[in-house]
Amino acid sequence: MRLSQAFVPTLRDDPADAEAVSHRLLLRGGFVRQLGAGIYSILPLGQRVLDKITRIIREEMARIGAQEFHLPALHPAELWKESGRWDAIGDEMFRLTDRKQADYCLGMTHEEVFTAIARDELRSYRQLPQIWYQIQAKFRDEPRPKGGVLRGRQFIMKDSYSFDVDFAGLDRAFDLHAEAYKRIFERCGVEAVPVEASSGAMGGSESVEFMAHTAAGEDWVVSCSGCGYAANLEKATSRTTTEPDTPDPAPTEKFPTPGVRTIEDLVEFEGGAPAARQIKTLVYQLEDGLALFLLRGDDALNEVKLMEAAGATQVRPAHPEEIRAALGALPGSLGAVGVRHLPIYADLRLRGASGMTTGANEDGFHLRHVDVARDIADVRWHDLREVRSGESCSRCEKPLELEKAIELGHIFKLGLRYSEKLGARVLGPDGKQSPIVMGSYGIGVDRLMAAVVEAHHDAQGIVWPLAVAPYQVVVAPPRMNDSAQADATERLERELAAAGIETLIDDRNERAGVKFKDADLIGIPFRIVPGPRALGNGCVELFERESGETSQIALDRVVDTLRQRLAV
RNA sequence: CGGGGCGUAGCGCAGUUGGUAGCGCGUCGGCUUUGGGAGCCGAAAGUCCCCGGUUCGAAUCCGGGCGCCCCGACCA
Numbered sequence: 001m002r003l004s005q006a007f008v009p010t011l012r013d014d015p016a017d018a019e020a021v022s023h024r025l026l027l028r029g030g031f032v033r034q035l036g037a038g039i040y041s042i043l044p045l046g047q048r049v050l051d052k053i054t055r056i057i058r059e060e061m062a063r064i065g066a067q068e069f070h071l072p073a074l075h076p077a078e079l080w081k082e083s084g085r086w087d088a089i090g091d092e093m094f095r096l097t098d099r100k101q102a103d104y105c106l107g108m109t110h111e112e113v114f115t116a117i118a119r120d121e122l123r124s125y126r127q128l129p130q131i132w133y134q135i136q137a138k139f140r141d142e143p144r145p146k147g148g149v150l151r152g153r154q155f156i157m158k159d160s161y162s163f164d165v166d167f168a169g170l171d172r173a174f175d176l177h178a179e180a181y182k183r184i185f186e187r188c189g190v191e192a193v194p195v196e197a198s199s200g201a202m203g204g205s206e207s208v209e210f211m212a213h214t215a216a217g218e219d220w221v222v223s224c225s226g227c228g229y230a231a232n233l234e235k236a237t238s239r240t241t242t243e244p245d246t247p248d249p250a251p252t253e254k255f256p257t258p259g260v261r262t263i264e265d266l267v268e269f270e271g272g273a274p275a276a277r278q279i280k281t282l283v284y285q286l287e288d289g290l291a292l293f294l295l296r297g298d299d300a301l302n303e304v305k306l307m308e309a310a311g312a313t314q315v316r317p318a319h320p321e322e323i324r325a326a327l328g329a330l331p332g333s334l335g336a337v338g339v340r341h342l343p344i345y346a347d348l349r350l351r352g353a354s355g356m357t358t359g360a361n362e363d364g365f366h367l368r369h370v371d372v373a374r375d376i377a378d379v380r381w382h383d384l385r386e387v388r389s390g391e392s393c394s395r396c397e398k399p400l401e402l403e404k405a406i407e408l409g410h411i412f413k414l415g416l417r418y419s420e421k422l423g424a425r426v427l428g429p430d431g432k433q434s435p436i437v438m439g440s441y442g443i444g445v446d447r448l449m450a451a452v453v454e455a456h457h458d459a460q461g462i463v464w465p466l467a468v469a470p471y472q473v474v475v476a477p478p479r480m481n482d483s484a485q486a487d488a489t490e491r492l493e494r495e496l497a498a499a500g501i502e503t504l505i506d507d508r509n510e511r512a513g514v515k516f517k518d519a520d521l522i523g524i525p526f527r528i529v530p531g532p533r534a535l536g537n538g539c540v541e542l543f544e545r546e547s548g549e550t551s552q553i554a555l556d557r558v559v560d561t562l563r564q565r566l567a568v
Numbered sequence: 569c570g571g572g573g574c575g576u577a578g579c580g581c582a583g584u585u586g587g588u589a590g591c592g593c594g595u596c597g598g599c600u601u602u603g604g605g606a607g608c609c610g611a612a613a614g615u616c617c618c619c620g621g622u623u624c625g626a627a628u629c630c631g632g633g634c635g636c637c638c639c640g641a642c643c644a
Binding site: 016036037198316511512514 | 569581606636638639
């Protein structure tokens with residue numbers, strides 16, 4: 001491709017709206033353009049990168065026997081009502097109505113559609129196992145799209161689904177995917193660590209996320225250098241030393257605490273208590289009403305753990321008015337002592353705690369000498385607290401580390417959830433019908449492209465790994481109107497094309513500096529400069545983007561040399 | 569959903585007290601230049617986000633709306 005005719009709108013300045021490195025560079029390099037909040041057009045250079053990535057994905061999916069589909073993005077509401085997700089999912093789903101006032105949504109994912117196909121077409125265990133996948137746009141009305149293509153409202157996803165007769169089959173499909181994902185991310189040049197994850201609203205027994213460490217990430221990964229334990233913060237546990245207190249025999253005592261609203265206030269307050277000796281009382285609104293969640297004053301609540309503990313899918317902190325109506329006081333003076341009309345969940349760390357201080361459910365008053373076992377009724381014990389950096393690994397006791405990361409892939413063991421709801425069953429060898437055992441497996445394709453940039457860039461621009469570079473080589477003659485350079489360029493263009501090497505010819509009437517800057521920015525792995533310096537000796541310069549090394553090679557050795565370098 | 573910011577030429581931005589819009593880069597033409605975003609001359613290019621109001625007059629003041637970004641919350 002000749003650059004003079006290529007649509008590669010590079011920008012000299014950083015776009016003001018771009019914050020994340022990948023967003024900035026993909027915009028500047030002319031790979032993507034924004035159409036709206038969280039909506040991006042993929043330009044030709046970006047499309048070539050995506051083609052490289054999806055090719056790798058297709059190869060690896062083929063290796064595990066997966067078959068590619070292409071399903072509709074527009075889904076009738078009925079299907080989602082069958083699975084229960086039409087109501088279970090809130091504002092995140094794009095919904096629309098057709099001319100006949102029938103409800104539709106734009107697919108956020110494709111469990112329903114694939115399961116419906118399985119239900120309609122699969123009859124016998126002999127037809128299983130199946131792994132089906134597609135690469136398709138997904139739509140999610142994110143409350144806050146950000147980072148360009150890192151988190152969009154429309155994005156490209158590779159999603160696959162496995163269908164098995166039994167759970168052993170599911171385990172195999174799950175492991176196959178884990179292996180395939182490892183190879184996919186590795187081939188794309190990103191390090192994506194598998195971590196234990198919460199299955200969230202997906203349901204299912206087990207799920208693993210593939211997380212790439214990057215400053216632009218939105219999740220935290222907890223990891224242990226000792227034993228290799230790694231988990232999403234929303235799932236992570238740590239070993240906390242929680243010796244039961246020697247019981248404090250004193251009866252609870254109410255005392256005035258005017259102006260005290262926070263844990264910190266009470267620490268400072270004369271006659272107050274250190275954070276670790278306080279019980280933090282949080283009130284949440286669950287689907288079926290309010291509930292109290294107790295933690296030690298110095299611990300933070302993890303909402304995902306809260307949801308798992310309470311078996312809830314929609315939760316929010318209760319509003320002050322709701323809290324006052326239920327407990328008779330505002331946040332700042334809340335406690336669980338004497339509360340019997342609301343469910344009470346407490347973090348394990350409070351087990352055996354005695355001599356604690358907590359709110360008295362009367363504004364401006366607290367209680368001291370609280371013994372959890374003695375004074376708080378019907379406690380449901382769960383792990384509710386958020387792990388902090390430096391705490392001990394629950395497996396090996398080495399200190400845990402916390403790192404920002406972005407989720408590139410997520411694999412779920414769905415089990416029977418969708419097949420039961422939608423009635424996808426097969427006849428087994430015993431002649432009985434049983435629901436198909438399913439798994440679901442996603443990769444954010446355009447997010448993966450951004451993650452590659454996050455991992456491979458420098459001050460000059462992107463440094464694409466060879467496997468996903470939009471072009472392998474750029475030929476940049478400093479002066480096109482010099483006949484020696486023009487001849488050499490033309491010859492290289494011919495030879496490289498014949499050799500099947502993906503080459504960009506920078507035939508623009510630009511100064512060398514402009515060409516070099518652009519080549520660096522868009523991150524082409526190899527740059528060949530047929531300039532006067534080298535041509536004199538019948539050579540050209542070969543510049544390697546990643547190492548920054550320049551060497552001279554004979555003009556008639558270019559194709560061979562590149563073939564060699566590209567083969568790795 | 570809370571907090572902050574922004575909307576003026578393709579991009580980055582300025583615009584004073586309200587007087588009919590400018591700078592840099594880019595684009596187009598010409599000359600010079602030619603190995604890391606060249607120089608000079610000339611030119612094209614703007615519904616100043618939208619609607620309404622105040623005013624003789626609004627990019628500027630007032631009201632309403634829309635859009636976009638960032639932080640937090642949220643998030644399959």
